[in-house]
Amino acid sequence: MSNIPSDLKYTKSHEWVRVSGDTATVGITDHAQHELTDIVFVELPDVGRKVKAGEACAVVESVKTASDIYSPVSGEILEANRLVVDDPALVNSEPHDSGWFYKIKLSHPAELNALLSPEDYKKQIGG
Amino acid sequence: MLKRTPLFTAHQKLGGKLVEFGGWEMPVQYTSITDEHLAVRQAAGIFDISHMGEVTVSGSGAAAFLNSILTNDIRKLAPGEGQYTLMGNERGGVIDDLYAYRLSGEVFFLVINASRIEPDVAWLQAQAAKFSSELKLTDASHNYAAVAVQGPRVREFIETCIPGESSSAMRVGRVTELKKNEIAGFHFEHGSMLVSRTGYTGEDGFEIVGSDEAIRHVWDALLAAGQPFGIKPCGLGARDTLRTEVCYPLYGHELDEQTTPIEAGLGFFVAFDKGEFNGRSILAEQKAKGVKKKLIAFKMTGKSAPPRPHYPIWVNGANAGVVTSGTQSPSLGIGIGMGYVPAELAKPDTKIEIEIRGKRFAAVVVSKPIYKKPSP
DSSP: OOOOOTTOEEOTTSEEEEEETTEEEEEEOHHHHHHHOSEEEEEOOOTTOEEOTTOEEEEEEESSOEEEEEOSSOEEEEEEOHHHHHOTHHHHHOTTTTTOOEEEEESOGGGGGGSBOHHHHHHHTTO | OOBOOTTHHHHHHTTOEEEEETTEEEEEESSOHHHHHHHHHHSEEEEEOTTSEEEEEESTTHHHHHHHHBSSOGGGOOTTEEEEEEEEOTTSOEEEEEEEEEEETTEEEEEEOGGGHHHHHHHHHHHHHTOOSOOEEEEOGGGOEEEEEESTTGGGTHHHHSOSOOOEESOOSSGGGOOTTBEEEEEETTEEEEEESOOSSSSSEEEEEEOHHHHHHHHHHHHHHHGGGTEEEEOHHHHHHHHHHTTOOOBTTTBOTTSOTTTTTOGGGOOGGGOOOTTHHHHHHHHHHOOSEEEEEEEEOSSOOOOOTTOEEEETTEEEEEEEEEEEOTTTSSEEEEEEEEGGGOSTTOEEEEEETTEEEEEEEEOSOSSOOOOO
16 A cells, blocks of 8 residues: 655656645655665756656666656756665655655646646555 | 466465566566565575476487487486577577476477477477487477476475475485486376476576476465575566576577577587587587677676666777666676677676666676675
């Protein structure tokens, strides 16, 4: 049973978003880390890069496969989480907390309305 | 419709994550590839290998026939012994790599790759048609299921699941008396099984072939008996990382019909002194004059994403080849892999680079196997 915090928004491709003013923090969901298991490498976007919603901008690798991470929202990367680069297993152990991927300055805050609610995400993953 | 092994329900109950592999629905992992991998290195693991193919070859000409189509020398096998060998075409390319066992005088048992059953059987039949002696060739793949139980502690509990003395092939008083590459038949209440001391992990272990019912029973029995020893059910993910660490080739990755055993570094399994066999002249020439491409093993030397199949290999700033197998090594905690490069670049300690998503990362050619078991 996956943990789906109620204060986050979600994407169909298993990213989560935590909004604070005009910035958002992005990571991958507990369900995603559970499906991937054994995360051994994380590649994050450079600070200052401008990304569009739906754009592949990070990579997470398990022993078996490499998976693209798609930005849930458009904007400019403000910060990338060095902790998960140095210790990728954090994504497995704390996917919604210290396992976050990057912070982004929202350029189109209205995009947030298109994201999934915790209830919708729960339905999507069959939880 | 994907094929399912007789252990399909067992995989579901154990929470196995099922994926398509060579037309089969197989578990890629149960809990974690790393945990399953380390269980096999340190204790024990059990794998469903029912998708593998089995062919029996018998008749007065069986040994001579097999020696004309396989690279290793089948005459070296006494009843109850097996060998790794390759089946090649006239150009020296590999049709499949397999295990050949002599069960008795002129009765042989071949264990072949799941993805190669159809081309192998077609090739064997075509070759047999050209062969004059008496020969019986049977694709028994549908009759058999199989498991591999692997790891240093397997010998401590396997006897409780496969008790008593053998009844065919190698005669032993107990299953643990089998030596590496030996095979024996055992009877038990759910049928009979062929048990060989072989595997695809670099660890001590056994492979067990039998009827669906026998294999379902032995799977449950081994999981139960192995529990105090730390046995884990293991999927194809761990099977792949284990074999990559010890540089066992996988057909379709290191081996194909355009690649020879000499290029793949498998010359040890080519017996030039046994007489004529398919591809012999090309293989002999390669052995004498050298090969153009050669299979290397490598380790990443700095922090990088794991290498993966098809990533380009660079040497001295030039594109030199391609990765055939690559993964994060659970035992070593670094990226490892294999690939083909021009022979002059294949020496251990050669500095190479692996291109990962457009960037190049440092690696070094190492001697095989990449993972060497710590001496006890």
